[in-house]
Amino acid sequence: MNPEDLIMRPIAGREELGLFRRLPYVLNDELDDDLASGRRRPEWMWMALRGDRLVARLSWWAPRAGEAPALLDILDLDDATPGPASIDAGVRLYETASAAVLPAGACPPEYNAFVPSRWRDDATARPAVENRMAVLERAGARPLVERLRLEWRPGTPVAAPNGRLTFRPVAGREELVTLMTRVLDGTLDAHSRADLARMPAERAAAQHYDDELAHYRSPREWWRIGTSPEGEPVGFVIPARNEYNAMIAYIGVLPAHRGKGHVDDLLAEGTRVLAGQGVPRIRAATDVGNVPMARAFLRAGYEIIGQRIDMTWSEGGSR
Missing domain, CATH: 3.40.630 (Aminopeptidase)
Known part of the structure; x- marks a missing residue:
């Protein structure tokens, strides 16, 4: 040949x-x-x-x-x-x-x-x-991470609010970037860890907001912060729509509140918001190695529909 x-x-x-x-x-x-x-x-x-x-x-x-x-x-x-x-x-x-x-x-x-x-x-x-x-x-590329692709479909049960958290809309960019910065402490997400190797957490959070979250055309009123009975933020969830699907764009639990099952409450709230819009599906993704998040999606009725392989080049690497 x-x-x-x-x-x-x-x-x-x-x-x-x-x-x-x-x-x-x-x-x-x-x-x-x-x-x-x-x-x-x-x-x-x-x-x-x-x-x-x-x-x-x-x-x-x-x-x-x-x-x-x-x-x-x-x-x-x-x-x-x-x-x-x-x-x-x-x-x-x-x-x-x-x-x-x-x-x-x-x-x-x-x-x-x-x-x-x-x-x-x-x-x-x-x-x-x-x-x-x-x-x-x-x-010149190298594997960065493999991610699970997940999907929730109408008819799948959605957990009702259990009262452990109270949900309110995000107040604005400053509040969300502050919470995103705190969530990056101890993150298991490979892209976030790669960002943190190159820049401070606050810059990484602001960049993620400005490059991605700020461009979703779905209502910002869908974005939720979960608070404790004392009114303290515990975590947040960003239900949104991109040009292709409804999705859980971001979900995070603040370090002091991890390991208490709050990710289930946040994910259920985000799913309820989108299910209430009558969407035909909700898409989500998480790193294969982020076992706690993957298990949370499965508990919430999301099914694995495939995987995604991400490869990257080093800064200044070969074109």
Whole structure:
């Protein structure tokens, strides 16, 4: 198989979505909307072609139109091609596309991949996942964390308030950033721990608020702080909607109140808020290693629908 036979280029426009979709992936159904909204651009969606056969593809994504790529969330290979040849094609595609799309010398956006639950035990899924990871490892990325993807569906019982906590809306940015800063003490979340290795907790909390939470279009009145009978904040939960689903965007218990079951009360409140809106599903995610949070979701009736692998480059790392 001659590597020189490969043609690597971005899609010419929406008319080539059919060609780009020839490799299966869970995000294929979202591509039309993402292009229409500006969350993707044709020049970010690259293909490696051998004749009319799609050998590999990738795409970056941004949370809002007009912003720079924030995630590499599609990287697919033709799994019918032998492993080494497929990986080589993926590496060439990533290097060519990133040189054209990403600023020289900048840290590349994080890679997220949706994979089946227990993918390592799946004889079909495991080599496919490992080949994709191998492409990015050769390009300088390293695994950061694996996360559980969870979903609550209508009809699943939601715990009624038990009176241990009183819930009120968040007063504003300052209050929430202060609580987020305190929650970062002892966090088990890998992304938060990576942030804390690079910056103070207050800056990490403020950045998370400004880059993500502040942009949700769902009402801020949904956000809840749980307080003790004495009126002291115990924790908070951020039920929200992004462009795709209702979700539990953030949940945290202050260090002094951990280990007392308050995460169940906070999660139940967030679920009640969203269930009351008649949403078709509620999505959530937590690190595989964050066992207390994962168990809380399962107790609340959320089901595991898959996993996500996150890979990152070091600051100033290879593009």
